[in-house]
Amino acid sequence: MVTxxxxxxxxxxxxxxxxxxxxxxxxxxxYKEGIGRSIIEGxxxxxxxxxxxxxxxxxxxxxxxxxxxxxxxxxxxLEPPCGVFGSRL
Numbered sequence: 001m002v003t004x005x006x007x008x009x010x011x012x013x014x015x016x017x018x019x020x021x022x023x024x025x026x027x028x029x030x031y032k033e034g035i036g037r038s039i040i041e042g043x044x045x046x047x048x049x050x051x052x053x054x055x056x057x058x059x060x061x062x063x064x065x066x067x068x069x070x071x072x073x074x075x076x077x078l079e080p081p082c083g084v085f086g087s088r089l
Contacts, residue, residue: 019074
């Protein structure tokens, strides 16, 4: 029962902190403007995207998903540092 209660508390904190929503918002921020927005609006096709990539290839910014950082923060929600819920020993 304690494990389920801790999991429920962790989930509640994640929802309150907007942990997953913030990750999703950062991940897909490029779809709110420029070529990303055009893709979402259905204005682009494979030919236009190919042309865009060839024209801007060196300047296209590829951002990391920072998955290891996300996993670390996620684990902090599940198992907070010592002292928050008492000693783990």
